[in-house]
Each structure stands twice: as C-alpha cells, then as structure tokens.
Amino acid sequence: MSTKAERTKAFIIEKTSSVFNQKGVVGTSLSDITEATGLTKGAIYGNFADKEEVALAAFEYNVDKVFSGLAEAMSHSVTSVDKLKAVTGFYRTYFAAEKYKYGCPMANTATECDDTHPALQAKVKGRYFKWRKGIEIILNEGIANGEFKHDVDVKAFANLMIVTIQGAIVVSKATADESFVAAPMDFLDSVIESYRLK
Amino acid sequence: MSTKAERTKAFIIEKTSSVFNQKGVVGTSLSDITEATGLTKGAIYGNFADKEEVALAAFEYNVDKVFSGLAEAMSHSVTSVDKLKAVTGFYRTYFAAEKYKYGCPMANTATECDDTHPALQAKVKGRYFKWRKGIEIILNEGIANGEFKHDVDVKAFANLMIVTIQGAIVVSKATADESFVAAPMDFLDSVIESYRLK
DNA sequence: CTAAAAATATACCAATCGGTATTTAATTAA
DNA sequence: TTAATTAAATACCGATTGGTATATTTTTAG
Numbered sequence: 099m100s101t102k103a104e105r106t107k108a109f110i111i112e113k114t115s116s117v118f119n120q121k122g123v124v125g126t127s128l129s130d131i132t133e134a135t136g137l138t139k140g141a142i143y144g145n146f147a148d149k150e151e152v153a154l155a156a157f158e159y160n161v162d163k164v165f166s167g168l169a170e171a172m173s174h175s176v177t178s179v180d181k182l183k184a185v186t187g188f189y190r191t192y193f194a195a196e197k198y199k200y201g202c203p204m205a206n207t208a209t210e211c212d213d214t215h216p217a218l219q220a221k222v223k224g225r226y227f228k229w230r231k232g233i234e235i236i237l238n239e240g241i242a243n244g245e246f247k248h249d250v251d252v253k254a255f256a257n258l259m260i261v262t263i264q265g266a267i268v269v270s271k272a273t274a275d276e277s278f279v280a281a282p283m284d285f286l287d288s289v290i291e292s293y294r295l296k
Numbered sequence: 297m298s299t300k301a302e303r304t305k306a307f308i309i310e311k312t313s314s315v316f317n318q319k320g321v322v323g324t325s326l327s328d329i330t331e332a333t334g335l336t337k338g339a340i341y342g343n344f345a346d347k348e349e350v351a352l353a354a355f356e357y358n359v360d361k362v363f364s365g366l367a368e369a370m371s372h373s374v375t376s377v378d379k380l381k382a383v384t385g386f387y388r389t390y391f392a393a394e395k396y397k398y399g400c401p402m403a404n405t406a407t408e409c410d411d412t413h414p415a416l417q418a419k420v421k422g423r424y425f426k427w428r429k430g431i432e433i434i435l436n437e438g439i440a441n442g443e444f445k446h447d448v449d450v451k452a453f454a455n456l457m458i459v460t461i462q463g464a465i466v467v468s469k470a471t472a473d474e475s476f477v478a479a480p481m482d483f484l485d486s487v488i489e490s491y492r493l494k
Numbered sequence: 495c496t497a498a499a500a501a502t503a504t505a506c507c508a509a510t511c512g513g514t515a516t517t518t519a520a521t522t523a524a
Numbered sequence: 525t526t527a528a529t530t531a532a533a534t535a536c537c538g539a540t541t542g543g544t545a546t547a548t549t550t551t552t553a554g
Contacts, residue, residue: 265463
C-alpha cells in the first residue's frame with residue numbers, strides 16, 4: 099500500500115491541477131492551493147519543496163490527462179489513417195469535455211513559461227518533441243504498410259499537425275468560436291487523405 | 297503639440313509593452329513598471345487608473361506593432377496571392393526581429409487571459425475577428441479579380457491561416473525549433489497555390 | 495496498546511503586492 | 525515673471541505573497 103505522504107501528494111496534484119491550468123503558475127497562489135485542497139500550508143510544504151514543485155507536478159498531471167485522452171481516442175483505430183483522424187476527431191470535441199475546459203496545458207504553459215520559467219519550458223519542449231515523434235511513427239507505419247505514399251514528408255506533416263492543433267485550441271478558446279477548430283481539422287483530414295495510396 | 301501627460305502616457309506604454317508581453321499581466325508588477333520606465337508610482341497612477349489600464353494599453357500597442365509589421369510586409373504586394381504569401385513570409389522570419397522576440401502578443405494574451413481577465417479577453421477576441429476579416433477580404437478580392445477559383449472556402453482558409461500562424465509561433469517559441477514555423481508556412485503557401493485559377 | 499515517527503496544523507516572518515494621500519517639482523497660461 | 529495648474533516624487537497603507545519554525549495530531553511499527 100502507498101504511504102500517507104504519497105497519497106496526499108497525489109491528492110494535492112489532483113486538486114490543484116486545473117487551477118494551475120486556468121490561472122497559470124504565477125497566477126496560482128499558495129492560498130489557491132490550500133483552498134483547492136482544503137489543506138494547510140504545513141501539509142503542502144511537507145510534501146513539496148516549494149510552489150514550483152507543485153506546478154511542475156500539476157503540469158505533468160495535466161499533460162498526461164490530455165495525452166491519455168488522445169490515446170483513448172485512438173485505441174480503436176487499426177489503420178494509420180484512422181489513428182490520425184482520431185486525433186483530429188479528438189480535438190474537434192475537445193472543449194465539450196469538462197476536464198479540458200481551461201484549454202490545452204501544453205499551449206498554456208508554453209506561452210506563460212517560455213521567457214520566465216526554464217524548468218517548465220524544458221518540460222513543455224520535451225513533450226512537444228515526444229508528441230511529434232509519436233505522429234511521425236504513425237505516419238511511417240502507414241508508409242511501411244502501404245497506406246500512404248512513399249514521398250510523404252513525415253516531419254513536415256508532424257510539424258503541421260501539432261501546430262494546427264495548438265493554434266486551433268488557443269484561438270477557439272479565446273474567441274469562443276469553434277469554427278477555428280472545425281475548419282483546420284477538416285483541412286488536416288484532407289491532407290491525410292491526400293497522402294493515401296489508393 | 298501634445299500635453300506632457302499624453303507624452304508620458306505614451307512613454308510608459310512604450311517602455312512597459314515588452315515587459316507585459318514577456319511576463320504577462322499577472323507576472324508584471326508595479327515595480328516592473330517603475331523599473332522599466334524609470335518613473336515612480338506617482339507618475340504611473342497620475343496617468344493610468346490602475347495596472348489593468350496599463351496592461352490594456354500595452355496590449356494594444358504590442359498588437360498594433362505586429363499588425364503594422366504585417367501591413368508593411370504586404371505593402372509591396374499587388375496581387376492577392378502575393379499578399380497572402382507576404383503574410384507567411386512575415387512569420388517565417390518572425391523571431392529574427394528583436395521587437396518580436398517575446399512571441400505573439402495575441403497568443404500570449406489569449407492563453408493568459410481567456411479564463412481570468414474578461415477585458416483583455418474581449419480585446420483579443422475582437423482582434424482575432426478583425427484579422428480573420430482582413431484575410432477574407434484579400435481572398436475575396438482574389439476571387440473577384442480572377443486570381444482564385446470561385447469555389448474557394450474563404451472562411452475556412454482564413455480560420456486555417458490564423459490558427460496555423462498562431463500555433464507555429466507558440467510551438468516554435470517554446471521549442472526553439474524553427475521547423476515548427478517553416479513547414480506549416482510551406483503548407484499554407486501550397487494551399488494558396490492550389491486555390492489559383494489554371 | 496504504546497511509543498516513535500511521520501504528517502498536518504498553527505502561528506509567525508520579511509518582502510512585496512497594488513494602490514493612495516500628500517508633498518514637491520515642473521509646466522503652462524496670463 | 526508670476527500665479528495657477530498640472531505632473532511627478534515621496535511616504536505611506538493594509539493585504540497578500542511565498543515560505544518557515546514549532547506545536548499538535550495522526551499514522552504506523554513493535
């Protein structure tokens with residue numbers, strides 16, 4: 099069984115993660131943390147060295163939640179085409195899920211921390227590269243098994259897909275206009291189709 | 297001639313704008329403002345009601361700077377195709393300019409303020425809509441003068457262009473990998489080409 | 495059941511936060 | 525050039541910030 103400290107730590111992260119995603123690292127105060135958890139400062143600082151450590155853990159938690167949602171959305175796809183379209187499908191309805199209502203933790207953290215918070219920026223950077231590699235793998239598998247043309251620019255498409263998704267979430271959230279998601283996802287789908295070997 | 301107050305106000309905005317773009321509204325303190333300007337609190341609060349008013353003015357200043365840069369980039373384009381390609385060209389070298397080094401004020405403000413700062417969110421929203429309309433106008437002109445096919449989905453492309461640009465800037469900034477800009481801009485250019493008549 | 499250990503709460507800290515009232519300095523109109 | 529006005533500096537305010545030392549409670553091992 100897990101220790102009390104481990105459970106409390108997980109509890110703090112779970113309760114504060116959405117606060118960090120909504121208000122950002124700087125915007126989230128210790129009182130926000132004690133309020134969200136119902137615990138006191140003593141409990142927080144007994145389990146984390148400082149606010150930054152909570153923020154880092156909350157970031158991992160938030161990003162893991164998004165990527166496991168993505169994995170789930172792809173879990174029933176067999177072909178590479180279906181996997182990629184499951185990704186665009188996932189983001190088409192992104193904001194319908196309560197758990198994603200404060201936007202994308204990647205984009206939120208990227209814009210907040212790029213010039214101010216090296217530790218978090220490094221984590222964001224690593225996650226973007228990992229994400230890109232994941233997309234590249236799906237594409238390469240599709241090429242290998244004959245779903246896609248051999249001359250598909252795998253790296254370029256992975257860049258395009260990530261960038262389009264991130265922009266769509268950011269702009270759609272800021273404007274409350276979902277056509278900023280729908281149209282770009284349609285476009286990505288059409289690019290995927292154009293890669294097909296028929 | 298302008299009054300002293302007007303000049304000081306402009307001076308404060310000019311000196312603090314990049315601080316706001318770098319650190320955000322919450323992350324920029326009054327001491328950041330006095331430090332950046334060399335003025336005291338008395339001077340700041342003699343010209344602005346509160347910090348929010350400075351933040352709003354700084355946002356307008358930052359966004360105006362980007363869009364006037366964009367306008368300049370397009371100023372020598374005659375055809376609609378050239379105008380749209382001037383936009384992608386502008387963003388290809390975005391971070392080379394010292395004045396844009398802290399990223400896009402639209403994306404930065406969008407992610408920071410969407411859940412926390414109604415006044416700034418409203419401004420961001422309005423600017424996104426205005427930007428989209430501007431792109432639509434260029435496309436419609438191109439259709440009217442026979443540059444583009446008649447069945448081009450103007451609204452969809454405008455959404456795609458804005459979203460792709462914003463995502464490219466955000467991800468490229470966070471990763472320091474410029475291929476997150478180059479590849480998506482190449483794609484946008486190819487889409488523009490595909491809209492061409494004959 | 496008890497004693498040691500671990501975890502949480504309480505009480506406190508200096509520093510900084512955004513903001514204001516007042517004083518001093520600079521500008522402007524006569 | 526002076527008097528009125530405007531602008532900016534100074535000094536202060538209560539509240540909140542992140543963080544710590546200590547006391548108390550809860551958990552855990554024997």
